[in-house]
Amino acid sequence: MQDVANWERDADETMRGIKGRRASVSSFVSEDADFENNNEHAIDLRGRASERNELASIDAVLPARKSSRSLTRKELAQLTVEIRSLNRLLSASRVNLKASQIMIVTKIYDTQPIEATATLVRYMTSQLQNIVPPFRIWLQDKVWEHPSFDSKNLKRDLSDDIQIVLYSIDGFQAEIQKPIDMVITLGGDGTVLFTSWLFQEIVPPILTFNMGSLGFLNKYSFTQHETVISDILARGVRCSLRMRFQVTLMKALNISGKLPGNRNLDEELVSEEKTHSTHATYSVLNEVVLDRGPNPTMSSCDLYGDNQHLTAIEADGVVISTPTGSTAYSLSAGGSLVHPELPAMLVTPICPHTLSFRPFVVPDALVLKVGVPFNSRTTAWCSFDGRERVELCQGDYLVVSASPFPFPLIHNGIDQEDWFVSLSETLGWNDRRRRKPFVTSEADAKGSP
Structure with a gap:
């Protein structure tokens, strides 16, 4: 019972801190969520929150959210600590979602995931008869229309209590993200990254089935789908919060009376004068990349940490990666492998024109900025999880910080050591034949003179 009391105290303190700083790290913990710990003792956060009004629902949190870019260094540090505290709670406890709206994201350019989606929908409809109607399954319109999906026969077999809701990627806006209680992905790591891209703010719990090439972000094989889903419906979910x-x-503004060549990016980063405007904001699960783009020569950029100039970068570019993304582009560029549970930001240069610029790791509470100097010969280009290629002209810069909207991956029954298993199985990490032992005779073993 002592463990239960400790979890209750930790959960109380975590949620109180989250609401006190009005951050949305309690992404999918709403008034309908119940907690259960490993000892099967119920931790009723919902009941205690309603008495003291300490646990905000999604509706209450959303209007008051602050971007991590507007937080002070102290607030950002507190935010990252709170996310880690919540991560520990959700990794060790089960959350009964009582989900009535499940979205399926499928790799649509491969027949096998399409067929698996049809199998999954049929299984789910057979298991969801006892859910309070109406139960909705959200499917992409292109999946529904695919010949391999057989939507006509599936529609005929549906009960009145289960509805299929079709969504279009082009029309996937914030107003239709809100009802989703859980997302199931069928594909590879790219499908998971695509799902993260769809949910730029609050992300529902993500259940991933591997039908791709590598599968670092995919916890389960599709052959396990019946066992996994029945376990979730019966006992709830355990999640790990991946940093985003x-x-x-x-973008640099034109300032009257100042030529670009006479402006200094170092000074304008700390200036109170309005010198730049916000062009766009992105949530990134793997990495943000700044590179030379189509330019035939190196890119020139400057890297800052908390507005302090760290270094100039003369290279093909630089990768700023989360621990989750340490096995992706950062790895290819020579970056270190970092366990996804570590609170860190990775900076990895791409083909630097120096012998001494090595990849390094900084704390997740640091605010990084990387920009193109006003006197740079060329522009640079940036991308976000491999999407949205945007040109950075002279004077433009990126602000990179820990997001208040982490990415919750369902890992019921999966140990954290599976990351090392993935490294070995997919990348052949430290795969080497062991040295042979010395072969000794029986006389040597007995110590002959």
Whole structure:
């Protein structure tokens, strides 16, 4: 019972801190969520929150959210600590979602995931008869229309209590993200990254089935889908919160009386004068990349940490990665492998024109900025999880910080050591034949003179 009391105290303190700083790290913990710990003792956060009004629902949190870019260094540090505290709670406890709206994201350019989606929908409809109607399954319109999906026969077999809701990627806006209680992905790591891209703010719990090439972000094989889903419906979910970046693209404004060649980016980063405007903000699960783009020569950029100039970068570019993204582009560029549970930001240069610029790791509470100097010969280009290629002209810069909207991955029954298993199985990490032992005779073993 002592463990239960400790979890209750930790959960209380975590939620109180989250609401006190009005951050949306309690992404999918709403008034309908119940907690259960490993000892099967119920931790009723919902009941205690209603008595003291300490646990905000999604509706209450959303209007008051602050971007991590507007937080002070102290507030950002507190935010990251709170996310880690919530991560520990959700990793060790089960959350009964009582989900009535499940979205399926499928790799649509491969027949096998399409067929698996049809199998999954049929299984779910057979298991959801006892859910309070109406139960909704959200499917992409292109999946529904695919010949391999067989939507006509599936529609005929549906009961009146289960509805299929079709969504279009082009029309996937914030107003239709809100009802989703859980997302199931069928594909590879790219499908998971695409799902993260769809949910730029609050992300529902994500259940991933691997039908791709590598599968670092995919916890389960599709052959396990019946066992996994029945376990979730019966006993709830355990999640790990993967860190995401909030990346803001700042564009330099034209200032009357100042030529670009006479402006200094170092000074304008700390200036109270309005010198830049916000172009766009992105949530990133893997990495943000700044590179030379189509330019035939190196890019020139400057890197800052908390507005302090860290270094100039003369290279093909630089990768700023989350721990989750340390096995992706950062790895290819020579970056270190970092366990996804570590609170860190990775900076990895791409083909630097120096012998001494090595990849390094900084705390997740640091605010990084990387920009193109006003006197740079060329522009640079940036991308966010491999999407949205945008040109950075002279004077433009990126602000990279920990996002208040982490990415919750369902990992019921999966140990954290599976990351090392993935490294070995997919990348052949430290795969080497062991040295042979010395072969000794029986006389040597007995110590002959």
